[in-house]
Amino acid sequence: MFAALAGKPELCKLLMDHGARSYSTNSIGKTASELAAFVGQHECVSIINNHISIDEVESYLHPKGENSEEKFPQELADFIHAMCSSNVIHPVALIMKLSSYPDALKYKKKTLYVVDRIFEKQLSLRDTVKFVESKSDKAPKEAALLYAKYLLQWEEDQAVRPNIDSLLRSALASFPYQHTLLFETLAKVMSRSKPGERPGAYENIVQGIFGQRLLALSQFCSTCGAVGAKKRCPVCKLSYCSQECQKLDWAVHKKVCSWLATQNLSVSPRDTISLDEIQAQLADITE
Ligand SMILES: [Zn+2]
Numbered sequence: 001m002f003a004a005l006a007g008k009p010e011l012c013k014l015l016m017d018h019g020a021r022s023y024s025t026n027s028i029g030k031t032a033s034e035l036a037a038f039v040g041q042h043e044c045v046s047i048i049n050n051h052i053s054i055d056e057v058e059s060y061l062h063p064k065g066e067n068s069e070e071k072f073p074q075e076l077a078d079f080i081h082a083m084c085s086s087n088v089i090h091p092v093a094l095i096m097k098l099s100s101y102p103d104a105l106k107y108k109k110k111t112l113y114v115v116d117r118i119f120e121k122q123l124s125l126r127d128t129v130k131f132v133e134s135k136s137d138k139a140p141k142e143a144a145l146l147y148a149k150y151l152l153q154w155e156e157d158q159a160v161r162p163n164i165d166s167l168l169r170s171a172l173a174s175f176p177y178q179h180t181l182l183f184e185t186l187a188k189v190m191s192r193s194k195p196g197e198r199p200g201a202y203e204n205i206v207q208g209i210f211g212q213r214l215l216a217l218s219q220f221c222s223t224c225g226a227v228g229a230k231k232r233c234p235v236c237k238l239s240y241c242s243q244e245c246q247k248l249d250w251a252v253h254k255k256v257c258s259w260l261a262t263q264n265l266s267v268s269p270r271d272t273i274s275l276d277e278i279q280a281q282l283a284d285i286t287e
């Protein structure tokens, strides 16, 4: 409850991972997530309400009573748990996680099965696995990042990155729980714009899941969608969460930067990084 009130999503997750009970109430009958909602800590609300325990992942990986089943490494359970228990939904962020544990592709059938069972993030994962398999001449990590670059493609006069936009739109269309309130909410926010228009599918989905306030208060990383991106291109003001994301996007960014600069992205002037800093960072990019 104190972590939720203080707006510490990482700490909320750590506590939940170690068995904190989200249904416990305080002396006035409020749960931690209700307290977080009351003080406007929406990221904490979403962490608490969407928490998935490692036990749940284990129960799908190694079902009880099926001794003949294959044994899977602890790293796989940890990886699936990390994928499913964060509130990250951006395809590129998921691919970057996957690329940091390419062994998951060795167990792809089981991985997809468990993620499917747990929830609906499988589409970007499934498409990534398909793409990686089609690039059998490349190492899995390299192929996964190639797919991220494909998703990030962007040209002048395109209000949003078209490949991510259509991936997310088709993910929603094939969302398996169409009778839920969540789906109705998402369908409604999605109708705010047509494919290729702003707000893009990612912004719409973030608003549908996490609410208008998070959307209004946060800068999202242009590459991976992370909340609270602090680095900005000094020319076009596009936001990034890290150098890694900035590098991954650079080949695309340099083509659209001057056009974007004319598009008036609304940001506050602080938090920009200097041109020298960017150039120093980009000097070691080899492509
Ligand atoms: Zn990022």
Ligand SMILES: [Zn+2]
Pocket: 233, 234, 235, 236, 237, 238, 253, 257, 258, 260
């Ligand atoms: Zn720029």
